[in-house]
Amino acid sequence: MQDSAVLAWVFYAAHLSLQIIFVIRALLRPHREPASRMAWVLVILLAPVVGMLAYVLFGEVNLGRKAVESLRAAVAALPPAEGVAGPSAEAELPERHVPLFRVGQSVNHFLPVAGNRAELLPDSASAIASMVKDIDAARQSVHVLFYIWLDDASGRSVMEALKRAAARGVTCRAMADDLGSRALIRSPFWRDMAAAGVRLATALPIGNPLLRPFKGRIDLRNHRKIVVIDNTITYCGSQNCADAAFAVKAKFAPWVDVMARFEGPVVRQNQHLFASNWMAQVEEDLAPLFAEPLPTPQPGFIAQVIGSGAGVRYSAMPEMFVALMNAARRDLVITTPYYVPDEPLQAALCSAARRGVATTIVFPKRNDSWIVAAASRSYYHELLEAGVEIREYVGGLLHAKTLTLDGEVTLIGSANIDRRSFELNAENNILLYDPTFTRTLRARQQVFLDAATPVTQDDADAFSAPRRLWNNTIAMLGPVL
Template sequence: MHDSAVFAWMLFAAQAVLQLVFIVRALLRPHREPASRFAWVLVIALAPVVGVLAYVLFGEVNLGRGRVARLHAALKTLPPAEGIAGPSAEAAVPERYIPLFRVGHSVNGFLPVAGNRAALTPDSAAAVEAMVADIDAARHSVHVLFYIWLADGSGLKVMAAVKRAAARGVVCRVIVDDLGSRALVRSVHWRDMAEAGVRLAAALPVGNPLLRPLKGRIDMRNHRKIVVVDNRIAYCGSQNCADAAFAVKAKYAPWVDVLARFEGPIVRQKQHLFAANWMSQVDEDLSPLFAEPLPGDAPGFVAQAIGSGAGVRYSAMPETFVALMNAARRELVITTPYYVPDEPIQAALCGSARRGVSTTIVFPARNDSWIVAAASRSYYRDLIEAGVQIREYEGGLLHAKTLTLDGEVTLIGSANIDRRSFELNAENNILLYDPAFTVQMRARQQVFMDAATAVTRAEVEAYGRPRQLWNNAIAMLGPVL
């Protein structure tokens, strides 16, 4: 046998062994749906080189051992989440909603706490003005975390406010995602904040993109949006620190968001989420923040923070959504820019409509991700046949992530209804029971619905074969990615 033939057989054998190793790894990986296992086995078997490379890059939810260890060390150092915001107010919640807050409690250990107040900001510009006003009034601490922070009009306003606060002796800590805010981190504005005395951290640093897969997936990001001022005010919603014009993707503008300003014990839970993120990046113990007395008893609603991510228990956010969908009796309204559900989410949404609940979901008509747009529309037929009302918002990119349930319960935050939010991103939401606030949120959702076009069954059935094939093929990649 010629040397070339021997080499060829050795190469073939090495390739087969490598394929087998990664097939076994895909089969043994925990927290994976059978469809995902099958998809990865098929990819690795049919495209050995590309399949193995794809699996190394995207096959596992790998935050990196070092990152997970730092996060767990931070959580161990901080006071237990269960007791930081006062006693449980579960008894103040109608019995049928108690299981929703128990699901939330299972995620981070946060209890549903009473005495909270909130106000919806009118729009993105007003939200920035409100944040700037609170930062300008800060006396002790300002904590800011954003996935995307742009150096545009809104971004510069918030930066200026943070620098002013630092100049007068307020302790200011800022975290941004290293990929989502890469332009800011590498700009003169970042250096200016540091020189002004602002303490800075870039979450999940990318480093060398070629070496990054050895330490964890490059596309696992901190997608949270958190602002906490003086341990007494917090903001939660979908808005990044940027203008609605959103210069990096201006052709989809305006970006339409929802942001709420909270006061009460819920702020302490948001502070805990921020502190865990900060301490996993910076060697600084923020535990003393939780020794400060809680605000005195005041009237207000019951709320609970839910912070999901790869360092938290598996399937936290999808279980929250499924529980809410299954609890609906009269009406369920959802807005989300990205819809790539797992099977339980799709089944729960369809099941809501089938049992007679008025079920509406609102998407942007033009999505900034053509992959998500195609995948989302592959689910339209089944949703419409089940009785779900689908609307596509025409006034820009609807980026708001909201859910209202029977006019009494609201979920607001950063999480989309897609696999990226469920499995890869760190997210933060607030679940609350309050008919008065939910009426406000439902009114905002109605504004979106009134500016949206209903998607009919006839329209979906009129999709041509090529479009159906494209949508369904893209959706098939969901379990793989």
């Protein structure tokens, strides 16, 4: 009996010691809001076994020491980001927009560069068709990187275009995320591309899932969508390499995306972003790509690539969004499928509306993530009370990530307004100053607005008590995830 009591005390002491260790670790965790630390401490104390296991799996934004070292080595081996696209055009910007591009420059050191042109593609099918056309016309190199690449009509058309390009001597490099594109990477189609001469790489390989937590979080992913052709054309937006029908989540289809085709110096910045990802996984030096002379300067707008993720500060994208919201004077329109903001971002959006800016945000009515849907709706009451217009798109899953500011500034790319996008994903966006392109994108946003139902204060007040409890509970766990 005495031995059993001693053993019980030993187990209790070991258990308590582990709890204390995990609590201390959570409190010492760098780059986290106090709310996040407090949430983790409560989870560890109130549900010790589950809490400690969850902390091991999801508690720290850890890409893994080797992965971070490889990425930093790749960036160091490339020409400095400041010089890859020509001189800064900051002096040509309206004074009030200069701070926005300085925030962008602080992320990757890419300068705001002039002489860019862009075409907003009509829809997902048109975007894929345009990519295939450009790949078929490529003479030197084709680089593609997608988070999700499916074996469907769109996915296969890009694969076939890459194989055709490789067959005629064009250097083709294709990269896909090991989680988002796991089915394709493990399929014969991937091997067929390799056999055809396309150089392949896997972004953030998972390896053994059971051992992965010891190397870094399995859900830190490369969420970028980058296409660069002949160092002269690039694509940027929200679209994965997949049909709008999106077979893996068909019940939410069609997936509605926005993709733009760019030409000009900003292409070199996207190339630099791709090259750093490639060289972090493959022993191949892509620095010679940047020895090619820049194209002859052409008339065009000012643009800048912003690539967040491992290797840059964790707060890069929320700072960018907050800066844009705070800069708005007349109107601010945002489309995003996922909205789980931190406190400064929610406050900035509310503040924009309170100071008289016509502030509108569009979400999908049906979200593929029930967790995000619940968390997003927990913020509705405060947004509506501040005067933000909320609309829910009913024509499918609105996956477009766009922001237009005062009819002059655009942010387009892969980043969502949620903590996962901010802290866990590698993202790529382009910030640009051009009233013409911004009007074009604003017109597209209006199409989304016209196909969306307004959410009123009465609608938010009508949420039942159990629903509010559910939404707020999920949102409260946001800092933990």
